[in-house]
Amino acid sequence: MSKYHKEIERRRTFAIISHPDAGKTTLTEKFLLFGGAIQVAGAVKSNKIKKHATSDFMEIERQRGISVATSVMSFEYNGILINLLDTPGHKDFAEDTYRTLTAVDSVILVVDSVNGVEDQTRRLMEVCRMRDTPVIVFINKMDRDGKNRFDLLEEIEKELKISLHPMSWPINSGKDFKGVYNLHDKNLLLFSANTKANEEDSLAISDVNDPVLNQLLGDTDAAQLREDVELVETVHGQLQIEEYLAGKIAPVFFGSAINNFGVKEMLDTFIGIAPTPRSRETTARKVDVEEDKLSGFVFKIHANLDPKHRDRIAFFRVCSGRFERNKYFHHVRLDKDVRFSNPYSFMARDKSIIEDAYAGDVVGLFDTGNFKIGDTLTEGEDFYFTGIPSFSPEIFKEVVNKDPMKTKQLEKGLMQLTDEGVAQLFTQFGGNKKIIGCVGELQFEVIQYRLLHEYGASVVFNSLPFFKACWLTSNDPKKLEDFGRFKQANIAEDKDGHMVYLGQSEWFLNTERANNPDIEFHFTSEIH
Numbered sequence: 001m002s003k004y005h006k007e008i009e010r011r012r013t014f015a016i017i018s019h020p021d022a023g024k025t026t027l028t029e030k031f032l033l034f035g036g037a038i039q040v041a042g043a044v045k046s047n048k049i050k051k052h053a054t055s056d057f058m059e060i061e062r063q064r065g066i067s068v069a070t071s072v073m074s075f076e077y078n079g080i081l082i083n084l085l086d087t088p089g090h091k092d093f094a095e096d097t098y099r100t101l102t103a104v105d106s107v108i109l110v111v112d113s114v115n116g117v118e119d120q121t122r123r124l125m126e127v128c129r130m131r132d133t134p135v136i137v138f139i140n141k142m143d144r145d146g147k148n149r150f151d152l153l154e155e156i157e158k159e160l161k162i163s164l165h166p167m168s169w170p171i172n173s174g175k176d177f178k179g180v181y182n183l184h185d186k187n188l189l190l191f192s193a194n195t196k197a198n199e200e201d202s203l204a205i206s207d208v209n210d211p212v213l214n215q216l217l218g219d220t221d222a223a224q225l226r227e228d229v230e231l232v233e234t235v236h237g238q239l240q241i242e243e244y245l246a247g248k249i250a251p252v253f254f255g256s257a258i259n260n261f262g263v264k265e266m267l268d269t270f271i272g273i274a275p276t277p278r279s280r281e282t283t284a285r286k287v288d289v290e291e292d293k294l295s296g297f298v299f300k301i302h303a304n305l306d307p308k309h310r311d312r313i314a315f316f317r318v319c320s321g322r323f324e325r326n327k328y329f330h331h332v333r334l335d336k337d338v339r340f341s342n343p344y345s346f347m348a349r350d351k352s353i354i355e356d357a358y359a360g361d362v363v364g365l366f367d368t369g370n371f372k373i374g375d376t377l378t379e380g381e382d383f384y385f386t387g388i389p390s391f392s393p394e395i396f397k398e399v400v401n402k403d404p405m406k407t408k409q410l411e412k413g414l415m416q417l418t419d420e421g422v423a424q425l426f427t428q429f430g431g432n433k434k435i436i437g438c439v440g441e442l443q444f445e446v447i448q449y450r451l452l453h454e455y456g457a458s459v460v461f462n463s464l465p466f467f468k469a470c471w472l473t474s475n476d477p478k479k480l481e482d483f484g485r486f487k488q489a490n491i492a493e494d495k496d497g498h499m500v501y502l503g504q505s506e507w508f509l510n511t512e513r514a515n516n517p518d519i520e521f522h523f524t525s526e527i528h
């Protein structure tokens, strides 16, 4: 057992994920209130981009640059140290969210009871499934007239391909919403709007047959609840924690974040069952979370858009050992030893310099261009953590240099911005046409703006008729080489020299796959 065992045991590192507007920001805020990290509601700013406009994004990023605190929020609750990692809500920044999911040990997924499963919910869950991340589902907005709860659960199970296990059961919804019955503790939580953080008291009842239910809920609702509970218990039985930890079963809570209803109940369960930091695979071996030596990786790089402070902050997730201020660690890719005199930790709205950090923690490291996503720090050993994905972009544009005098600056800018993970850079095969691939339009505007303001390089983009990039591999190098030659117009190299096929449409892609059975087309690539 590690000498840091106690520290590891008391940490829970997770993210709240949802389709925009389901209630992620509201729930985050309630958690922070419980943790005593903030005192008033409204303190957490939504990082949502309301309009599809660069100026909005820039403004938000500028604010965030000054106070990157919203990226990671650490607080204590009942002796447990909670690291809550924020994820961008806007779909154009989905890649950032996906990568943040590689740095957490579990997630809470918020589903809007009215809208059910939405686009982003689906995509986010795909990433969770890839990594078998344990998921707790919070069905929010029960104070609104939502879908029938049985239908909703069925929809979630089917659409998200995960089995659910209700932990509580709602009594009506909308204006008739009366509260939830806790199936596990067998008590009743009566709904009242705007519950204060410390006032969520449940009513003890012996079980669902307790006649007091009739007094509290009325005969009809009490009867309905008994019927529902019987059905739910027959279908779902007891929650098997191992199945939750294996990412196979998701416990479900019903509540209303804005009314702070059902939130404490979930938080209490969360700290009880959510996984502590786990061991992780690397390119060399599995790193045990209990090892004494430091290891960890950079999963996000945050540029500071304030022109007066052109630094970046690399977010480093500690996977084992102890991170210490001013101690030399081994930067594997650069093969050099580096130390940090001002590492940050993030306590809700402030960032402060820390002396040390343990597995599960996220440390903010000042960076002047030494880091890229996926970089590893160790105490000497060479390896990279695996499973940090790059997803296929969906929009592709050629970079056209408007100012040949600034070619060097442009190249540097492109390299650095793509190191941050805002976009992917491809070079067309056999030529030197630079192609940028992004998930959303907004990123092109951001890149154009940043190239000009940070690097003095002026560019325009030419749209290209591609819709997906597939990374190509084959057991037969000759086949790959021939394919590259025949399909030159569709072939490019990513930044690491891997060959990719740029497909114009699903039809072309499927045709090429069918015609080339010896070549594998991958929609994601692992950074290592």
Ligand code: GDP
Residues within 6 Å of the ligand: 018, 019, 020, 021, 022, 023, 024, 025, 026, 027, 046, 048, 089, 140, 141, 142, 143, 144, 255, 256, 257, 258, 259
């Ligand atoms: P995010 O985009 O997922 O971060 O969602 P927000 O937390 O910003 O919430 C989106 C909107 O839903 C806001 O107007 C919230 O006030 C509202 N909202 C959040 N929770 C609830 C709830 O439990 N009931 C109702 N009726 N509205 C809610």
